[in-house]
Amino acid sequence: MSDASNDGLTPGAAGEVLYEVKGRAAWITINRPERRNAMSRNTVRALTEAFVEAGEDPEVWAIVITGAGDKAFCAGGDMKEMNDIAQAGRQVHTPMTGMYRALLEVMLETYKPVIAAINGHALAGGCEIVLASDIRIAVEGATIGLTEAKRGMGANFGSVVLPLLIPRAIAMDMLYTARMVPVEEAKQLGLINQVVPREAFETEVQAYLDTIIANSPVSLRRYKEMATKSWGLPVASALRLNVGPNPYTSEDRAEGVRAFIEKRAPEWKNR
Incomplete structure (x- = not known):
């Protein structure tokens, strides 16, 4: 398409x-x-x-x-x-x-x-x-x-x-x-x-x-991929998958924290 x-x-x-x-x-x-x-x-x-x-x-x-x-x-x-x-x-x-x-x-x-x-x-x-x-x-x-x-x-x-x-x-x-x-x-x-x-x-x-x-697209993609790929796995295995974009090292995480401190809406970069 x-x-x-x-x-x-x-x-x-x-x-x-x-x-x-x-x-x-x-x-x-x-x-x-x-x-x-x-x-x-x-x-x-x-x-x-x-x-x-x-x-x-x-x-x-x-x-x-x-x-x-x-x-x-x-x-x-x-x-x-x-x-x-x-x-x-x-x-x-x-x-x-x-x-x-x-x-x-x-x-x-x-x-x-x-x-x-x-x-x-x-x-x-x-x-x-x-x-x-x-x-x-x-x-x-x-x-x-x-x-x-x-x-x-x-x-x-x-x-x-x-x-x-x-x-x-x-x-x-x-x-x-x-x-x-x-x-x-x-x-x-x-x-x-x-x-x-x-x-x-x-x-x-x-x-x-x-x-x-309104939420970080990095987090959204992480949630979807983790939820999909962990479906049916034991919890201990699922927690160790670590699939999808890593929000913890992302620019969006830094922006989200900064926006909270500065009391404003975040400007997500999707990276």
């Missing part, structure tokens, strides 16, 4: 994914509202490219992923495309195979805060995108769910990650029943950080984003 310009959103894959850098944040939008933002193969490729681009851009300190419209965040994979592939006698994509890393793996390995702005229903692969994000802010009335069992599919990422995020019995209930869970219930389970009214949704997402990017 090319760099975002001042003229607005930059389209990926025939406009199926929009990419815009606003301030210190990259906004990635699944732009298929007529298909409830279901992901075609081109959509997945463009999303992957967008996360790689955001991860490599030093001017981007955080990332927001959302969907176009007000009906769905993402309804998962494009069933029509999958059926067309099957009817043509070809095999649909199997997770963790092929030339490219899985989108969800790329999201986990993008070492910057990722906020899922869940503007509508997030189902199947759309729910997995939510699970791969760090912070989840949802609009009232939305649902999330790993509905793959209704379609004879596998929820490869969700079946691994969901039991790590919530109690196993509840995770298996969601997987086995394929039920659509109201975001209000998901918040009680700890899967959703905030549930906000539709009319306040964009404002609340931006306000939360502002609280993140």
